[in-house]
Amino acid sequence: MPNIDRRIVFILVALAVIIPMLLSINLPVSVSEPTQNFYDYVEALPAGSTIMIAFDYGPSSLAELNPMAKALLKQCFDRDIRVIAITLVVDAPTLASALIQQVAAEKGAVDGEDYVFLGFRPGAVQVILGMGTDIASVYDTDYNGTAISEIPMMQNITNYDQIDLLVDFASSDTVESWIIYANVQYNQQIAAGVTGVIIAQMFPYLQTGQLVGLLSGILGAAEYENLVGAPAKGMQWINVESFVHLLIVVLVIIGNITYFIYRTREE
Amino acid sequence: MDWNLIGIWVAAFLTLSIYSVLYRDNPFYRFAEHLFVGVSVGYGIVLSIYQGLVPFALKPLWETVTTGAPEGFIKLIPICIGLLFFARLSPRHTWLIRYPIAILIGFGSGIAIPNVLRANIFEQTRGTIAPFAEIAAGTLSGWGIFEAILMVVGVICTLTYFFFSVEHRGPVKWLSKVGIAFLMIGFGSAFGNTVMGRVALLIQRVDFLLGDWLNIIS
Numbered sequence: 001m002p003n004i005d006r007r008i009v010f011i012l013v014a015l016a017v018i019i020p021m022l023l024s025i026n027l028p029v030s031v032s033e034p035t036q037n038f039y040d041y042v043e044a045l046p047a048g049s050t051i052m053i054a055f056d057y058g059p060s061s062l063a064e065l066n067p068m069a070k071a072l073l074k075q076c077f078d079r080d081i082r083v084i085a086i087t088l089v090v091d092a093p094t095l096a097s098a099l100i101q102q103v104a105a106e107k108g109a110v111d112g113e114d115y116v117f118l119g120f121r122p123g124a125v126q127v128i129l130g131m132g133t134d135i136a137s138v139y140d141t142d143y144n145g146t147a148i149s150e151i152p153m154m155q156n157i158t159n160y161d162q163i164d165l166l167v168d169f170a171s172s173d174t175v176e177s178w179i180i181y182a183n184v185q186y187n188q189q190i191a192a193g194v195t196g197v198i199i200a201q202m203f204p205y206l207q208t209g210q211l212v213g214l215l216s217g218i219l220g221a222a223e224y225e226n227l228v229g230a231p232a233k234g235m236q237w238i239n240v241e242s243f244v245h246l247l248i249v250v251l252v253i254i255g256n257i258t259y260f261i262y263r264t265r266e267e
Numbered sequence: 268m269d270w271n272l273i274g275i276w277v278a279a280f281l282t283l284s285i286y287s288v289l290y291r292d293n294p295f296y297r298f299a300e301h302l303f304v305g306v307s308v309g310y311g312i313v314l315s316i317y318q319g320l321v322p323f324a325l326k327p328l329w330e331t332v333t334t335g336a337p338e339g340f341i342k343l344i345p346i347c348i349g350l351l352f353f354a355r356l357s358p359r360h361t362w363l364i365r366y367p368i369a370i371l372i373g374f375g376s377g378i379a380i381p382n383v384l385r386a387n388i389f390e391q392t393r394g395t396i397a398p399f400a401e402i403a404a405g406t407l408s409g410w411g412i413f414e415a416i417l418m419v420v421g422v423i424c425t426l427t428y429f430f431f432s433v434e435h436r437g438p439v440k441w442l443s444k445v446g447i448a449f450l451m452i453g454f455g456s457a458f459g460n461t462v463m464g465r466v467a468l469l470i471q472r473v474d475f476l477l478g479d480w481l482n483i484i485s
Contacts (some may be wrong), residue, residue, distance in 0.1 A: 010289045015407040017466075018471045063471030078449055090311045093318070122319035129378065140322060180379070180386045196464025207418075208394030210386065217460065218467040228412060237470045244466045 007183050009251065016247040020240045027239045029179075034206055035223040039214025041165060047080035049164040050157060054174065055057050055087045055096035059173035061195050062095060067234035068193040070103055072183035073086055075228045076115075079108035082153050083115040084163070086139070088124040095118075112142075112151045119143035124177050132160050132186040160188045165212070171195045172199050175202060179210050193220060196248070279480040282472050324349070395422055421449040 002250045031039075042051070053072065057065045076083050087096055097117050109115055118139040118144055121127045128137040134146045135157065148154050156162060166188050168175050182188040193215035194202055205211045215224055221234030280444035284299035324346050331339030348370060398415035401407040407415065427439060429447030435443050477483045 007290060013466075013469070014473075017470055018477070021470075021473060021477060024484070060468070063467045091307060093314065120314060120318045121322075122315055125378065130423060153312045175461050176386075184382045184386045196460040196462070196467065198459075199460040200453065204391055204394070208390045208397075210390060217463050218470075219463065231472075233345065233474070240470050241463065241466055242339070244470075245463070248462060 003162070011201055012251075013244060014249060016244045017240055020243045021063070021236075024165060024236075025149045025239050025243075026235075027089075027173045027228050029222050029238060031223045031227060032216070032219075033181055034211075034214035034216070035220055035227065036213075038154070038193075038215060039075075039224065039227040041189075041191065041212045042081070043079070045081055045164050048082070050084060050153075050162060051076055052084045052086065052163045054166065054168045054170070054178065055092045055099075056089045056174040057084060057090055057171040057195070058091035059095060059096075061193045063237075064195045064217045064221065065171065065193060066095070066099060067218070067232060068215045068224050069099060070232065071221065071224040071228045071230055071234065072167060072193075073100065073103040074107060074230050077103065077109045083109075084135075084154075084157070085115065085117040087120045087125075088127060088177075089172075090120055090122070093120045093143060109116055111144075113153055116151055116153055117143045124174060125181060128177060128181040129185065132157055132182065132188075160186045163188065166190045167193065169193045171198070173198075175205075175211075179205055183210055191215075193224075242259075275479050279476060282476060305336075395419060420445070425449050 006025055045051070053067075053069065055069065073083065075081075083100075085096060085100055097119075100115060100117055103109070104111065104115060111117075118135075119142065123137055127138050135154075139148060140153060141147055150182055160166070160182060166178060166182060168178050168190065171191060171194070175190075175194060175198075178188075178190050178192075183190050184233060185218060189212055190210070191213040194217070196217035199214075199216045202211065202214055202216075206214050215221065220238055221235075222238035225231050225234045280298045281302070284295040284304075287293055288296040313464075313475075325340065327342040327344060331342060348367050351363045352362040368409060397419070398407060398411065402412055402415060412428045424442050424446035426446070428443040428450065430443075433439055474484070478485070
């Protein structure tokens with residue numbers, strides 16, 4: 001048993017993913033407090049409010065963060081909340097642009113009136129600080145090259161004072177940068193959706209109120225889809241995820257039992 | 268020609284090539300890995316040029332030259348300082364790189380230190396003791412009181428573990444042992460979340476292969 005071929009474990013994990021996916025098994029999804037707080041905060045914003053969404057993730061984190069970003073965009077467009085999208089990550093613009101256009105087409109949102117994608121600018125800290133003074137000083141055009149001054153929804157937006165909530169979908173430490181510079185320096189309200197790898201380091205900020213809400217990985221995406229009433233990939237995938245977790249728990253238990261048995265025999 | 272279909276087949280081939288390393292190292296895996304690195308770097312460079320260098324340096328420079336507006340010339344100062352980074356390429360002028368680095372460190376430290384202290388020390392300290400004000404006011408439930416006490420115990424014990432100015436004997440030893448227990452629970456939580464994240468990546472690729480590529484699932 002200690003010398004079991006690890007490829008057997010890979011096959012078991014693959015089966016634990018493929019079989020539930022083919023059978024389309026649906027398990028109930030309950031909503032955690034950080035997700036509920038996130039949802040309630042957005043719901044409490046009046047129509048015409050503005051949310052800035054930072055798509056701070058690349059293709060390697062798309063699986064966890066795209067579903068939650070999609071659910072939030074749907075909620076915003078349904079509630080006439082305007083969206084300013086940006087990114088601090090160099091490989092994010094194409095993904096973010098495609099996602100926004102997909103949801104906008106689905107909801108009938110108009111580019112420049114209901115949403116605008118400003119794209120990427122290098123130097124994360126300088127971008128965050130610069131937008132606190134004047135967004136146009138950092139982004140003089142949007143992602144398509146249209147001048148900020150010609151975009152209707154940007155006419156009355158100068159800096160964070162006109163942004164009701166900043167949401168960072170992140171796979172790295174950009175959430176901390178937003179908190180350290182936008183929240184501390186400019187008192188900007190921030191919520192975040194993060195990958196599983198960095199969930200644990202986000203909870204202290206949640207407890208202190210530096211984050212008004214937090215979506216935790218694929219589970220957070222499923223919870224948010226559930227709240228928005230738009231079940232999609234997040235809810236599908238969390239069901240599959242549960243089976244893989246079950247398998248991993250069983251493997252950990254078997255591994256520990258066999259370890260102790262072999263150690264006892266050797267002694 | 269259906270470019271979308273071609274894209275799906277290319278993505279499926281590359282996905283299977285990457286996962287093939289789970290069996291053993293092979294040329295398909297190495298091809299996909301090198302292709303990924305090359306495309307990522309190329310994409311990053313092009314985007315940095317068009318969304319960084321052009322709007323922040325070349326465009327202002329061109330406008331200054333063509334319009335001759337005197338206020339535009341002030342932008343030449345940061346551009347010239349930035350260009351000093353390339354002094355590294357000339358052994359005789361390498362020393363010039365000290366100036367942009369000094370400015371970066373000075374700016375970075377000046378802007379970061381007070382904000383980081385406030386975000387990560389003062390606010391976290393306030394967050395740790397704030398629930399006790401609620402306990403004093405009688406607004407915290409029994410479970411909330413337990414959580415508040417547990418958090419303070421965890422913070423003190425964990426900090427004790429990292430306190431190396433006294434020998435870990437007697438009460439200090441036991442406090443640091445409790446601190447280790449809190450650390451282990453924290454690591455376990457982080458590992459569990461990491462597993463969730465990694466499995467999600469696998470699920471997304473399998474969903475792509477079964478759905479977009481093979482059309483087995485909707």
